Amino acid sequence: MNPNSTRKLSAKSGLDVSILGFGGGPIGDQYKQHDNDVAIETVVAAHEAGLTLFDTSPHYGSGLSEHRTGAALRKKPRDSYILSTKVGRYLVPPTEDEPLDRDGFTGGLEFNRKFDYTRDGTLRSIDQSMARLGISSIDCLIIHDCDIWTHGTREAYEFYFKQAMEGSYKVLHELRDQGVIKAIGVGINEVDICMEFANAGEFDFFLLAGRYTLLEQGALGAFLPLCVERGMGIMLGGPYNSGILATGAVEGARYNYELAPPEIMDRVSRIEAVCARHNVPLAAAALQFPLGHEAVKCIIPGAISPDEVQQNMALMAHEIPAELWAELRTEGLLNEQAPVPG
Incomplete structure (x- = not known):
């Protein structure tokens, strides 16, 4: 697949995005701290390679990912890239009562994150993001992490869901109607x-992380057909299920941000064996597979060096024979539907 080929992100937005985009989580010091210059050079390399979609968030390294993304992109022609970031958190300095909390990141800027999906919190988040990016226009804004997994209980999620639909959603809807985003x-x-969310509002797209991959296809039943019906695109994050589909079933492999359990290690080993029989890197199959569905418009893996950008380009371009997909189905490793x- 040509990584520079484009698809419409949604029926109404008019945005053409490269099928291979750039996910900004890793350059926010997600699993380890990275040299600042190399991180910025990585974003530049992605832009020079022809990728047009760059996704970041205040959450990634408490604004560090946005800071680095902006440092790389603000010198580029504004019409040469599509910029996506998120709302739902704003940043505050640590205090004696609330000391610095990295919240799952190894490094990052010296700020704490505050969940807030209200109108005021959303506008504050957008203002802060523009200041960190140094870019005065954002193409896509995403309501971020308003789910049970993040907030811990159904009750907590429902509180934030109501807040998000009455606050963040209305703000973003107004900005879209005004042509600001x-x-x-x-x-x-x-x-x-x-x-x-799809049944509660009019959204252009969903950034779905890790739920439609070579390893698991839980979104295939009702959600992806709904997206096709309504012209909503999928920006797919976590194509490697946070690591294991890139590394293979090696010791210490990560699955959905945790160490992979034995049953996942076994399944990935079997998928990897099929790929090996067809001389296809596991990561190439993982990166390309989701794009077989018409709802999926782009894949946004991260990268932490210019070399990794080139590796992602090569994996997307790697030719995969139809026989590989057929064997995965025969072995019960890929949903028949x-x-x-291709």
């Missing part, structure tokens, strides 16, 4: 919660 979305890890590339 081009598309609005929701970014979460849970298919059922995607359905709830899942469309495949």
Whole structure:
């Protein structure tokens, strides 16, 4: 597949995005701290390679990902890239009562994150993002992490869902109507919660992380057909299920941000064996598979060096024979109903 080929992000937005985009989580010091210059050079390399979609968030390194993304992109022609970031958190300095909390990141800027999906919290988040990016226009804004997995209980999620639909959604809807932004979305890890948002508002796209991959196709049943019906695109994050589909079933492999359990290690080993029989890197199959579905418009893996950008380009371009997908189905490793590339 040509990584520079484009698809419409949604029926109404008019945005053409490269099928391979750039996910900004890793350059926010997600699992380890990275040299600042190399991180910025990585974003530049992605732009120079022809990628047009760059996704970031205040959450990634308490604004560090946005800071680095902006440092790289603000020198580039504004019409040469599509910029996506998120609302739902704003940043505050640590205090004696609330000391610095990295919240799952190894490094980052010296700020704490505050969940707030109200109108005021949303506008504050957008203002802060523009200041960190140093870019005065954002193409896509995403309501971020409003789900049970993030907030811990159904009750807590329902509180924030109501807040998000009465606050963040109305703000983003107004900005889209005014032409200030081009598309609005929701970014979460849970298919059922995607359905709830889809039925509650008019969204252009969903950033779905890890729920439609070579390893698991839970979104295939009701959600992806709904997206096709309504012209909502999928910006797919976590194509490697946070690591294991890139590394393979090696010791210490990560699955959905945790160490992979034995049953996942076994399944990935079997998928990897099929790929090996067809001389296809596991990561190439993982990166290309979701694009077989017409709802999926782009894949946004991260990268932490210019070399990794080139590796992602090569993996997307790697030729995959139809026999590989057929064997995965025969071995019971791929949903029979899942469309495949080509």
